[in-house]
Amino acid sequence: MKYLEEYRDRALVDKLVAKIHQSATRRHTLMEVCGGQTHAILRFGIDALLEKTVTLVHGPGCPVCVTPVAMIDQAIALAQMPDVVLCTFGDMMRVPGSRQSLLEARAQGGQVRMVYSPLDAVKLAQADPTKQYVFFAVGFETTAPANALAVYQADQQGISNFAILSTHVLVRPAMETILKHPDCRIEGFLAAGHVCTITGYAGYEALCEQYKTPIVVTGFEPVDILSGVLHCVEQLEAGVASVQNAYTRSVQREGNQQAWRLVETVFEVTDQEWRGMGTIPRSGLRLRSRYGAHDAAQRFEIPTPEPAAANPCRAAEVLQGFITPHECPAFGVSCTPEAPLGAPMVSSEGACAAYYRYRRTEALNTEG
Amino acid sequence: MCLAIPGKVISIDESEPILRTGKVSFGGALRDVALSTVPEAEVGSYVLVHAGIAISKVDEAEAARVLESIAQLDLSDEEDMLEVTGDAPETGGQS
Numbered sequence A: 001m002k003y004l005e006e007y008r009d010r011a012l013v014d015k016l017v018a019k020i021h022q023s024a025t026r027r028h029t030l031m032e033v034c035g036g037q038t039h040a041i042l043r044f045g046i047d048a049l050l051e052k053t054v055t056l057v058h059g060p061g062c063p064v065c066v067t068p069v070a071m072i073d074q075a076i077a078l079a080q081m082p083d084v085v086l087c088t089f090g091d092m093m094r095v096p097g098s099r100q101s102l103l104e105a106r107a108q109g110g111q112v113r114m115v116y117s118p119l120d121a122v123k124l125a126q127a128d129p130t131k132q133y134v135f136f137a138v139g140f141e142t143t144a145p146a147n148a149l150a151v152y153q154a155d156q157q158g159i160s161n162f163a164i165l166s167t168h169v170l171v172r173p174a175m176e177t178i179l180k181h182p183d184c185r186i187e188g189f190l191a192a193g194h195v196c197t198i199t200g201y202a203g204y205e206a207l208c209e210q211y212k213t214p215i216v217v218t219g220f221e222p223v224d225i226l227s228g229v230l231h232c233v234e235q236l237e238a239g240v241a242s243v244q245n246a247y248t249r250s251v252q253r254e255g256n257q258q259a260w261r262l263v264e265t266v267f268e269v270t271d272q273e274w275r276g277m278g279t280i281p282r283s284g285l286r287l288r289s290r291y292g293a294h295d296a297a298q299r300f301e302i303p304t305p306e307p308a309a310a311n312p313c314r315a316a317e318v319l320q321g322f323i324t325p326h327e328c329p330a331f332g333v334s335c336t337p338e339a340p341l342g343a344p345m346v347s348s349e350g351a352c353a354a355y356y357r358y359r360r361t362e363a364l365n366t367e368g
Numbered sequence B: 001m002c003l004a005i006p007g008k009v010i011s012i013d014e015s016e017p018i019l020r021t022g023k024v025s026f027g028g029a030l031r032d033v034a035l036s037t038v039p040e041a042e043v044g045s046y047v048l049v050h051a052g053i054a055i056s057k058v059d060e061a062e063a064a065r066v067l068e069s070i071a072q073l074d075l076s077d078e079e080d081m082l083e084v085t086g087d088a089p090e091t092g093g094q095s
């Protein structure tokens, strides 16, 4: 497909790898923020190509992974209510809540529908006024416009049986939390290209300046990722830190202002809990009171489940780049995609799932 | 979840004022996509689609420029390169 294949071109990949090796006089440690990038890196073996000069640390950019357990429990509680249909992206289905996943809840009679877009959930609500349709609105800035549009459309069209259970996270505050940590070893960031498509990257400039850390907006194909790495390495070698854009075909400095205006119409910034990382100030979005009629948290009496029993999952450390998935003792032993202990093992952007899929044998070999 | 796929706009429907939509082709597979946040996209444009909505119009000139500049990367320090990549092909351009 156009705009995909040409970015997997072997000759360009080799050229970029050679240039990175040529530029680096020492090893550099970079974090790719987005879980989609993590999967591409492992799938195409980019980590292995760069083995000699660059350590890629996997970042927190998996919205499914950072969704608090209590939110999964709430989604399940909604699915179990009579006349409520809980709609969700497929990615959320297998994520363990404190007792079960949405998939298990559905097997026991909960009403759960998988959709490709929140707009599909609005259509379902419109077609069936006898039931309440709740979309489990999880996501980063990339997904916020789609969720905002769904609420906006339902509101405009008077579709009153549509609501969202909202748990939105913002990437920049999480990057700052990582940089602030005393054990932080990240020298440069490959920023999440599709988040920046929406938000632009002007907002990173203060962060880059304050922490003297290069931030390069990076896409998702091998050529894109390697271009991001090259820009980062060149900055580090030159001893400078700036915000650069290596994904110019999709990202502009100011982002997609039309899309962000839509987000700001419907949502406002709020403090947000991240699974395993605690509450980060001003790192989430919640519905404005004007749209309270479409807010599942206000519309339904959602039972608050008991706190979850202790879980050996080390997702918080994985998500902040302190350990790699195969350093988690449960990896591939008590935690597998079929029987996951944590979200990173089942999400299509989770680092543990990527290691299980592409690096399982190596990981088990080094251990054994 | 932030996965977004580029596709080509085949048709645009503006009959519903608050929801500009269109058909977008992903290598031949057609899908309905919300186009309200990419007003500059026209029939024939490539857009990046995420969760049923187009999040940007692909800048074709930028795409071409970047690929060209990578193909032109100067690797004159050949010894270093050979040591690292072995018999890497020298062809450059797109396949």
Ligand code: SF4
Residues within 6 Å of the ligand: A312, A313, A314, A315, A318, A325, A328, A329, A330, A331, A332, A335, A336, A340, A341, A342, A343, A344, A345, A352
């Ligand atoms: S391997 Fe499983 S238990 Fe360990 S961090 Fe990953 S998801 Fe959690």
